[in-house]
Amino acid sequence: MAKIHATAIVAAGAELAEDAEVGPYCIVGENVRIGARTRLLKHVVVEGHTEIGEDCEIHAFACLGGPPQHLAYKGEPTQLVVGSRNIIREYATMHIGTPGGRGITTVGSDGLFMGQSHVAHDCIVDDNVVLAHAATLGGHVHVNKFVFVGGLAAIHQFSRVGPHSYIGGLAAVTKDVIPYGSVWGNHAHLEGLNLVGLKRRGFSREVINDLRAAYRLLFADEGTLQERIDDVARVFAGSEQVMEIIDFIRADANRPLCLPHVDD
Template sequence: MAGRIHPTAIVAPEAELADDVTVGAYSIVGPGVRIGAGSQVGPHCIIDGQTTIGRDNVFYRFCSIGGMPQDKKYKGEPTRLEIGDGNMVREYVTINTGTAQDVGVTRVGDDNWIMAYVHIAHDCQIASHTVIANSVQLAGHIHIDDWAILGGSSAVHQFVRIGAHCMIGGTSSIRQDIPPYVIGAGDPFRPVGINSEGLSRRGYTPETVSALKEAYKILYRRNLKVEEAAQQIAALQAQRSEASDALQVLVDFLNASTRGIARA
């Protein structure tokens, strides 16, 4: 194991690292850290706090992972950060632990591509297969579902939820929930349609994509309240049975929204 840790790196004796984990020059790994097999910590990184990291992750140079939350209410409670498998984390990314005011843990799932200068604040829940481009700033308590894509320099308000398969253009300002499958951009964010190309690439059939486009029209073109739109989309499931599961994801998201959805 010693041969995989650069002689200038500092790894706390209490840290738990799999035998093949590499730690680059001048990096620091704190006592509460656990890192799984195949993961790589580049030079000049700091990984501390109560942080658990899975297999085959790459932390590029100058990352700061597991730092305490940027929340004035934080009083040193034993909150955590959990990161799954196969994530790429590029230069100067910061990911903080959770707070006692929420679930107490920040989570990042599997196979996420997190580009340079991204900030993931306390209690964020990032699912899997997302792309978070350069300089995206995520405030606390944000939920991002599978396969979402956030363009560079976008900013997301605290407590916002971003649905699965969304595609958000660069420099967007997100202040309300973005329903699944939606594509758009702007300050404030403006939805323009369904992410049909992304859905097709992920195996969604033309029939399902067509049904989701119809659901989009119900949600955004008929001047309905969110509750009314959810009811009509639920009724659409009976007519478009081949898309029932995909439509249910949208209905569930709308019914759970507390901030309202972006409609600008």
């Protein structure tokens, strides 16, 4: 049997792994599934059709699986699915999807979601993502792997944030962020590449040099953006990382692209 504190309320239909833990004053709903060794420390609420993977650690007053903050939602049984080995800190919130969206909010594994961070309805959050304190994702946002979102930053609904990118603290992100990019400001603009993150994750000097050269060409003053995209695709066709940026830009998108700041 799972370890359940005497003050916790666990609905009859909930499915808990044998070695899961539910701490004092937690509430677990009837449509919740909790994986092995996941710990709800205290005062945690998990409701809705929510699945949490293995080895997660969820801190006080976090609320997972609540209804989306969307006026069109009328109680439909949409979902929240959270992966394994996540740390979810105090007052963090993650909401289920909407019928008009994906119908599911998906959070990957090995993430850190600091206090008061928010994952809204229909988001896709990939593995190894960090949301710093009070970072906020609007609905339908896709945050790719190894993204760091700084404290109090907010990302506009339907935006895409490419892998290995960095969102500075207090940034208001209203446009798509390229893979490996670093953005700052209100409204956020592209400042360059996330070089610190690339070095920390062991990208080779050759790969980083290719990315820097491609960045300079892609956002140069000469020619149109489409011409520069084609030039970069031709020159760096053999670079997996550069082509990841090109494919990201060429893909269908709901939001415009976050670009470098242009001085007046």
